[in-house]
Amino acid sequence: MIDVRMFATLPMRSATGRKEFQLEPRAGLTVRDVIEGEGLAKGEVHIIMINGQHGTLDSELSDGDRVGLFPPVGGG
Amino acid sequence: MRKILRVDVGSGTASFEDLPPDLVPYGGRALTSTLIAREVDPQADALGPDNKIVFASGLLAGTTAPNSSRISVGTKSPLTGGIKEANSGGQASGRLGRLGIAAIVVQGDPRGKKWVLHVSKDGARLDDGAPYWGKGNYDTADALREAYGPKVATIQVGPAGEYGMRNSSVATTDPEGRPARHAGRGGVGAVMGARGLKAIVVDDAGTQRPEIADPERFEKARKTLVEGLKTHPVTSQGLTNFGTAILVNIINEAGAFPTHNFHQGRFDRAEAISGETVHQNCEDRGGRRSHGCMTSCVVHCSNVYNDEAGEYITSGLEYETIWALGANCDNSDIDAIARMDRLCDDIGLDTIEMGDTFGVAMEGGLLPWGDAGRMIELFEEIRANTELGQKIGNGCGHAGKVFGVTHVPSVKNQGMPAYDPRGIKGIGVTYATSTMGADHTSGYAVATNVLGVGGSVDPLKAEGQCSLSQNLQEATAGFFDSTGLCLFLAFAGLDQPASLASIPEMISAMYGIESSVADVVALGSKVLEVERGFNRAAGLTEDDDRLPEFFGNEPLPPHNTVWDVPAEQLDQVCSWSPVIELG
Ligand code: SF4
Numbered sequence: 001m002i003d004v005r006m007f008a009t010l011p012m013r014s015a016t017g018r019k020e021f022q023l024e025p026r027a028g029l030t031v032r033d034v035i036e037g038e039g040l041a042k043g044e045v046h047i048i049m050i051n052g053q054h055g056t057l058d059s060e061l062s063d064g065d066r067v068g069l070f071p072p073v074g075g076g
Numbered sequence: 077m078r079k080i081l082r083v084d085v086g087s088g089t090a091s092f093e094d095l096p097p098d099l100v101p102y103g104g105r106a107l108t109s110t111l112i113a114r115e116v117d118p119q120a121d122a123l124g125p126d127n128k129i130v131f132a133s134g135l136l137a138g139t140t141a142p143n144s145s146r147i148s149v150g151t152k153s154p155l156t157g158g159i160k161e162a163n164s165g166g167q168a169s170g171r172l173g174r175l176g177i178a179a180i181v182v183q184g185d186p187r188g189k190k191w192v193l194h195v196s197k198d199g200a201r202l203d204d205g206a207p208y209w210g211k212g213n214y215d216t217a218d219a220l221r222e223a224y225g226p227k228v229a230t231i232q233v234g235p236a237g238e239y240g241m242r243n244s245s246v247a248t249t250d251p252e253g254r255p256a257r258h259a260g261r262g263g264v265g266a267v268m269g270a271r272g273l274k275a276i277v278v279d280d281a282g283t284q285r286p287e288i289a290d291p292e293r294f295e296k297a298r299k300t301l302v303e304g305l306k307t308h309p310v311t312s313q314g315l316t317n318f319g320t321a322i323l324v325n326i327i328n329e330a331g332a333f334p335t336h337n338f339h340q341g342r343f344d345r346a347e348a349i350s351g352e353t354v355h356q357n358c359e360d361r362g363g364r365r366s367h368g369c370m371t372s373c374v375v376h377c378s379n380v381y382n383d384e385a386g387e388y389i390t391s392g393l394e395y396e397t398i399w400a401l402g403a404n405c406d407n408s409d410i411d412a413i414a415r416m417d418r419l420c421d422d423i424g425l426d427t428i429e430m431g432d433t434f435g436v437a438m439e440g441g442l443l444p445w446g447d448a449g450r451m452i453e454l455f456e457e458i459r460a461n462t463e464l465g466q467k468i469g470n471g472c473g474h475a476g477k478v479f480g481v482t483h484v485p486s487v488k489n490q491g492m493p494a495y496d497p498r499g500i501k502g503i504g505v506t507y508a509t510s511t512m513g514a515d516h517t518s519g520y521a522v523a524t525n526v527l528g529v530g531g532s533v534d535p536l537k538a539e540g541q542c543s544l545s546q547n548l549q550e551a552t553a554g555f556f557d558s559t560g561l562c563l564f565l566a567f568a569g570l571d572q573p574a575s576l577a578s579i580p581e582m583i584s585a586m587y588g589i590e591s592s593v594a595d596v597v598a599l600g601s602k603v604l605e606v607e608r609g610f611n612r613a614a615g616l617t618e619d620d621d622r623l624p625e626f627f628g629n630e631p632l633p634p635h636n637t638v639w640d641v642p643a644e645q646l647d648q649v650c651s652w653s654p655v656i657e658l659g
Contacts, residue, residue, distance in 0.1 A: 007325045008318055008352065046309065047528050052331035052342075052634055053536070054528075068329035072309035074527055074567045075320030075351075075377065075395045076520055 001025065004034060004067045013071075015039025025063040032057040034067065046072040078178035078286075080111075081200050085191055085271045086125075086184030090200040095178055101587060103135035105161040105557035106603045107179050108150020112159055113606045115181070118613035122154035122267060123240050125185035129267045131172075131231060131276065132180075134560010138173025138286045139294070141582055142302050143562035145170035145370040147231070147248060153262035155242045155429075155471055156488040156513040158611040158620075161557060162259035165369035165378075166248030167229035169560055171280040186272030194224065196279040205274040209238060212422040212459070213247045213255035216275060221253060224277045230255070232275035234424020237265025239461045241469040243429040244269065247421065250369050250378075256391040257369050260426030261515060262490060263471070289588030297581035301565070304575030305374055308568035310529065315377040315564060316366050320395035321351035323494075328403075330526050330535065331634045332499025334492070335403045336445065337435030338485045341499045341632045345408035349398050353410055354379065362386045375564055381414045390418040396516075399494035400431020405438060405446060412448035419455040425469070432472035432484075432491030440479025442468075488513035488620050497623055498632040498639050500525045500535045505545035505641055508621050509649040511607035517563055519549035523570060530570030538641045546649045554600025555579050608651075621646050 002023040011019045016038050023034065031048050035057070048055040049068040061067065078100075083090045095102075102110060108130040120126040129151040136144040147169035153160035172180075175195060182193075190205035208216050213234040220230050229249050236244035244265030247255040288294045305311045314322055324346055327333045331341040347353065358365045364380035369392060381393045393414050401416045402408060420427045434451055437443060443450040457465035467478045472491040476484035485492040490513030497504025502521025507514040516522065521544050525535035533540045556563045559579060569576040580591040611620075627639035 005329075008314070008322055047326065047526075049326070049329045052329060054532070054534075068325070070326055071314065073314040073318070073322045073326055074310035074523070074529065074564065075315060075323040076517060076522070076563065
């Protein structure tokens with residue numbers, strides 16, 4: 001399975017409102033598919049983490065991946 | 077003409093003098109570091125009578141510029157043994173700006189006397205500080221308002237500073253008068269305490285905003301910056317909605333969230349202490365989010381955190397604090413963290429140094445991991461200056477020696493902030509090479525390594541980190557620490573050239589000079605040069621620009637990376653001693 005977590009404002013802005021969920025892996029599944037699946041508008045997701053490293057919209061996901069999606073965040 | 081207020085706690089006098097002509101375009105850190113380098117012997121005992129402490133307002137203090145009221149506190153640090161500039165928000169700096177005071181220099185041997193410095197449009201004088209000595213910061217602020225009027229802003233030390241503890245902060249009051257904003261790092265509170273100075277009361281009644289040479293030009297630049305801040309997603313949404321604690325989840329996801337005294341890069345209970353949780357609690361309990369630590373702020377990253385009954389606990393519950401007293405100590409009780417934040421603010425302790433100290437003390441067996449109840453009790457040992465309190469009130473380096481622990485996350489004896497340098501190597505370069513010791517604000521490479529601001533450099537690789545850190549260190553010293561502007565404006569400034577350019581534009585308009593982006597960066601480099609020179613003369617060497625050994629030997633889960641930025645590269649960032657080839 002693929003673990004997906006949506007942070008900060010993303011669950012409030014998505015169609016499903018989900019914070020944390022699992023996805024069935026399938027060939028060619030990309031981060032873009034996940035974001036569209038949640039009904040998030042283009043540009044809402046600013047940072048994509050896959051297994052703790054930066055990914056892109058086109059990154060393909062495979063079984064066991066941990067995905068974290070973030071809007072623009074900052075602090076210090 | 078901005079002035080220097082010189083205060084001698086030996087003779088009990090306070091007098092104004094002109095800024096030396098070459099320091100007229102200097103503010104904040106540029107002013108504190110230059111004055112300390114000129115006036116304090118680098119070999120002086122930091123807590124002895126020859127050290128001085130300088131409080132400087134920023135170049136734009138008191139104006140309508142956004143987020144322009146940071147105050148810089150400069151001295152020789154009793155924690156690092158080098159030069160120190162710690163800055164803080166709050167109201168005091170804006171008021172000093174209105175009073176035309178660029179810097180307050182406090183010097184002399186108080187010989188047991190206790191003072192409160194009162195500054196207003198009618199001048200400055202030292203009053204008896206004995207009635208306030210021994211009080212916590214919250215009681216002190218209340219008592220000072222009672223004595224001097226409800227609207228004064230104050231700068232003060234808590235008991236830790238009075239005792240000369242090496243972990244001790246200088247507090248400033250926020251718009252609601254709470255002493256919740258701290259120049260925390262490097263033990264600056266102990267130097268103020270050693271001068272016998274309990275507090276500075278700043279009364280700006282009857283003053284005007286400082287004069288602006290070209291008001292039209294200033295207003296245009298100010299608008300550009302405000303516009304930039306209102307449109308950049310980090311400064312208009314991220315920080316505003318969730319505060320700095322929003323970083324808990326992302327730094328945890330990135331695997332660089334120091335956990336269990338820097339043994340792991342992820343905390344399995346991060347959600348319980350996340351910005352999302354803090355945000356929810358603020359909403360549910362009648363606290364506040366989107367709070368400003370100063371009236372000129374338009375970003376509002378601060379908050380007001382209440383307990384379940386809706387009673388105020390603390391303000392400005394921030395990422396660094398939540399990490400330090402939370403994940404680093406295996407503690408996921410967010411209300412307990414808020415209480416400890418309040419205790420740090422009241423006793424006058426730096427939350428980062430305190431969290432590092434607890435992590436080391438837990439590793440040494442003083443208390444069980446994650447025992448928030450015991451942590452809270454131990455704060456009272458510090459407040460009472462007991463022997464045990466002294467063991468944990470002098471920083472993590474001291475605690476390491478006392479408890480026989482070598483796994484001490486510090487550089488130049490200053491505890492590390494909330495990013496593991498094995499997981500975010502750019503910030504590791506800043507920790508190693510900053511003149512301040514392990515400090516994240518002096519070159520916040522996290523922005524570019526993780527947050528996708530100001531470009532992108534792979535956090536797990538050594539490549540590119542040294543030049544990134546150096547550029548950020550110079551820009552930070554110039555654009556933010558020396559102007560008195562809040563560093564969080566950098567999130568907009570790194571992505572928006574017009575926002576960055578508006579800063580020298582405002583300075584030019586205010587002082588009737590011509591300053592450019594390049595000039596401000598050059599000033600930043602010059603400040604670092606002055607600080608390096610002081611540190612070298614104080615006895616610090618290349619060996620002090622290194623991370624503790626364990627970072628190079630112990631892989632950090634989940635990425636299992638080690639610290640591997642070569643020493644020769646670090647030495648270039650710092651360029652300690654230019655090699656002069658002879659013959
Ligand atoms: S953004 Fe935060 S730290 Fe900066 S001035 Fe505003 S409240 Fe203070």
